[in-house]
Amino acid sequence: ATGINLSDNMITDMPPRLFDDHELIRSVWLSNNRLEAIPDGLFDGPSFRGDRTVSWLYLNNNRLTSIGPRLFSRMHDLQGIDMHGNQIQYVDPTAFNGLDMINSIDLSRNNVSMIEGGTFMNKELRFVSLSHNQLTRIESSAFGPSLDHVWLTANANLTCAGAGGSGVLPSGAECIDDGWCDAKWGVSRLGNSVCDGFHDSAYES
Template sequence: MLKKLEMQENKIKVIREGDFEGMKNLDSLILAHNQLSSVPANVFRHLTLLSSLELEGNNIAYVDKDAFAGLEENLQYLRLGDNNLHQISSDALRPLHRLRHLDLRSNNISAIPEDAFVGYGDSITFLNLQKNDIKVLPAMAFENLNSLETLNIQNNKLTRIPEEVMEPIMDTLRVVDIM
């Protein structure tokens, strides 16, 4: 039975609902470095055992709010770096309550919604937001990230980081990269 599917460095432009039907035992899916521009609703819904999804290095500008439906119970690693995202899709990410590793580096994200990371409390340990266009971190941005150990926010457009932003995570952080 297929556990890992690697389709990186191809010219895949579109993924659709049903494309991964019948691959219910898949644990890892790598679609990195293709030509995807969006992640549509329900495209991964049959992959309920998937724990790792790599979508970096595409041209993804849009993630549907139901893009990760079906992955709520097991997805731990999500890599969306090196794409063309302008915002964090809180509605798409929020149901992923077992997520441990979230990589959003090298996109065009300019703002972080206050509720972007609500719901990850005890799960997320690694958050990479480097090389975006983030100018301000909202006061409550990292409020509930009780297990966050690594935070990378270097190479953004931040001019200051208010103390109240970092205070909730200071006890758990081991690595902070801000310069």
Template sequence: MKECVFLVLLVLCSAKPSSRPSYMMLKNMMLKDTEDEMDGDPDDDNSLFPTREPINPFFPFDLFPTCPFGCQCYSRVVHCSDLGLSSVPSNIPFDTQMIDLQNNKIKEIKENDFKGLTSLYALILNNNKLTKIHPKAFLTTKKLRRLYLSHNQLSEIPFNLPKSLAELRIHDNKVKKIQKETFKGMNTLHVLEMSANPLDNNGIEPGAFEGVTVFHIRIAEAKLTSIPKELPSTLLELHLDYNKISTVELEDFKRYKDLQRLGLGNNRIADIENGSLANIPRVREIHLENNKLKKIPSGLQELKYLQIIFLHSNSITKVGVNDFCPTVPKMKKSLYSAISLSNNPVRYWEVQPATFRCVVSRMSVQLGNFRK
């Protein structure tokens, strides 16, 4: 046995120095890679799984990784979903960028649950039993961009949310009010999902969105009786489906001139005031299905970029030859790809063929009253 060990040592010692890189060479290579990665601004990486990570020049990998009991940890992602947890687990690695805690039984987020997680980028808490989030719970998570709180029992939007948030989803909770200070300083909040909350028009305090840049808002399945007039002027998408809105007034869209998608389906809309749609000249898609309209909304022919309009399941009895298309062909910048008029009491055989002269193809129009 001693002879074998001696022979192995002899072979290793006689190997050429250039056969493998030295420790110093490995260290220099790692340092150079780190310098190359850090040439840009480290805060510019906004992907869901940012690629930059600090490298220890002495240990290229973590020899003793920690992971909460029962969870799975890899690539700075901690999966703790569907474990029946009643609280946020401890021992979460400090370099974690994503935590998945959905489908558990967590009732409260405490002050120190995420303390020290300065690299946290996404936090998923959907489908728990949350009723309380400590005002200082997100004090150190200054890079948090995605926060998912849907399907819980929260009665208010958490205070002191990170200013870095780009997406907040708090669907299906018990939120009744959006207070003035809730989103203060959140200049990068681009997506806000608040559907299935008992929120009415009076619950949105004046100035609640002052100075906030939001591109997408959804407040469907709520208690709105009119279109909110104090939402961010930067909106590109506004979805208010499944509410109790009965009319669209001239002033409703004056604030949202850049709007491109509008969802008003499944409301009680019987009247759209003339000139209302002229305030959203860039709109490309409008949903007005399952309402109580008796005629085609005026002003559609003036919307140069409108491509999709859903009007099915209303009480429309007549379609005029100029209801959708302008009289001057060059005014229309984008042709219709979908016009839905099915399930309306329209005598479709009386509709003039020229009515759809600005449509991509005849397959883009649904006009017949389909019955089961």
């Protein structure tokens, strides 16, 4: 098993079947490029289907503006996805459907204004960072019962108090919006304790 690192290459687009001939990939890095969209079929190859396939996907610091329907649906072994630092305005509520093993999603530092119901209902999902967005609303059925932590730091029109008061958060989930921690790195790969100078013990679990 190995990883493919295409970061820091100023890539603007990718062939839809680029990874079809690769097997036993565990991590894919596409960080720090100029991608504006993910082509249909890019994550449909053998390395993205079934067991013992890609576990970590890094799409951070590109120019993506939306996450389309069921974009990652074949990636059943995916555990963490990092999309921080894009220009994402819209997340389709089915974007993460089919990710049975996903436990961390980082969408911090984007332009998302609303999270629709059903978006984060994955059964193993524990950590979601939505810090530094433009959030005004999260629908009450957005998160599943497995959620441990959600970060809402620097969303001027939505606070943890507002989210909690409207019944958005599952029972027992912790919400962080105090500016100490935006989970910029930690949420994309559990076990990494780097969190803007604030060590969150949740990363040790």
